[in-house]
Amino acid sequence: MAFKDILLQLTSYPEPTPVAAVDRALRIVQAMGAHVTALTFEMVMRLPGSALTPRLIGVKGALEAEQRKSADNARTLIDAFENTARDCGVQHEHIIELCEAAHVPGIVADYARLSDVTIVPVGDDVTYQQSIAETVIFGSGRPTMVLPAGPNAAFSGAFDVIGVAWDFSRPAARAVADALPLLQRAKSVRVVTVTEEKPIETRRSGAELARHLAFHGIEVVPDSESAAGRPVGQVLADYTNARRLDLLVMGAYGHSRVREFILGGATRSILDCPPAPVLLSH
Numbered sequence: 001m002a003f004k005d006i007l008l009q010l011t012s013y014p015e016p017t018p019v020a021a022v023d024r025a026l027r028i029v030q031a032m033g034a035h036v037t038a039l040t041f042e043m044v045m046r047l048p049g050s051a052l053t054p055r056l057i058g059v060k061g062a063l064e065a066e067q068r069k070s071a072d073n074a075r076t077l078i079d080a081f082e083n084t085a086r087d088c089g090v091q092h093e094h095i096i097e098l099c100e101a102a103h104v105p106g107i108v109a110d111y112a113r114l115s116d117v118t119i120v121p122v123g124d125d126v127t128y129q130q131s132i133a134e135t136v137i138f139g140s141g142r143p144t145m146v147l148p149a150g151p152n153a154a155f156s157g158a159f160d161v162i163g164v165a166w167d168f169s170r171p172a173a174r175a176v177a178d179a180l181p182l183l184q185r186a187k188s189v190r191v192v193t194v195t196e197e198k199p200i201e202t203r204r205s206g207a208e209l210a211r212h213l214a215f216h217g218i219e220v221v222p223d224s225e226s227a228a229g230r231p232v233g234q235v236l237a238d239y240t241n242a243r244r245l246d247l248l249v250m251g252a253y254g255h256s257r258v259r260e261f262i263l264g265g266a267t268r269s270i271l272d273c274p275p276a277p278v279l280l281s282h
Helices: 019-030 056-087 101-112 126-137 171-185 206-214 234-242 265-272
Strands: 007-008 036-044 094-100 117-122 146-149 163-165 188-195 220-226 248-251 254-257 260-263 278-281
Touching: 007 019, 007 101, 007 126, 019 056, 019 117, 019 146, 036 056, 036 101, 036 220, 056 094, 056 171, 094 101, 101 220, 117 126, 126 146, 126 254, 126 265, 126 278, 146 206, 163 171, 171 248, 171 278, 188 206, 188 234, 206 220, 220 234, 220 254, 234 248, 234 265, 248 265, 265 278
Parallel strands: 007 036, 007 117, 036 094, 117 146, 163 188, 163 248, 188 220, 248 278
Antiparallel strands: 146 278, 254 260
């Protein structure tokens, strides 16, 4: 089943999602022939305690200014989104939610549960996005695509060459299943297993995954990459760059501790600095 209903999450505060990332996301949607909904937020800034003292009155003014900044950023983002979507001929709509910053990740996850995939731009300039991506990955039950948000991030506009990080685990299997619509459209699919990093306990082989994907009309190139002392996230980033992948598919690892998710090292590394668009599933 193809991806037909895509959610694009955009941040208005403290720093807005770069317009270049909006353009990049819409090129992805255009290539898929999908409908996209842009979701962004106007932040509500609440003053703790009483606002009657002169000191707190000054704080209230500052909070109101920040709230106006968020609203202005949200409108600018939506205008850029609407203009580019029309130019690309992409079916689209937008939603602007009004809420406090702490509620944003949960609201995005709610919308994500009703979408085929959620695109979340992340990068050095939008670090708040990383916490949103974590919540969507582990809380939505749907695949999440993290997109490099930096202005210099290279992207061809289509997922012609796709890499699959394969370690025989449940999250990796989930990611492969979620990515099937994209894998079937790709010109080249490479399956990479990182070795000499951790024991891989399975009786199955990479050849069996290739056989399974062949039933879906997907021919794969099997690869093996030695960790050679590098963290898995770095191995995958190096592999993505060396093979010039348009998309990396991988399972997301994490476990819940009270009310927060503790991410696996590779997942954290990729979210901190995605080397290309990355489709993650849990």
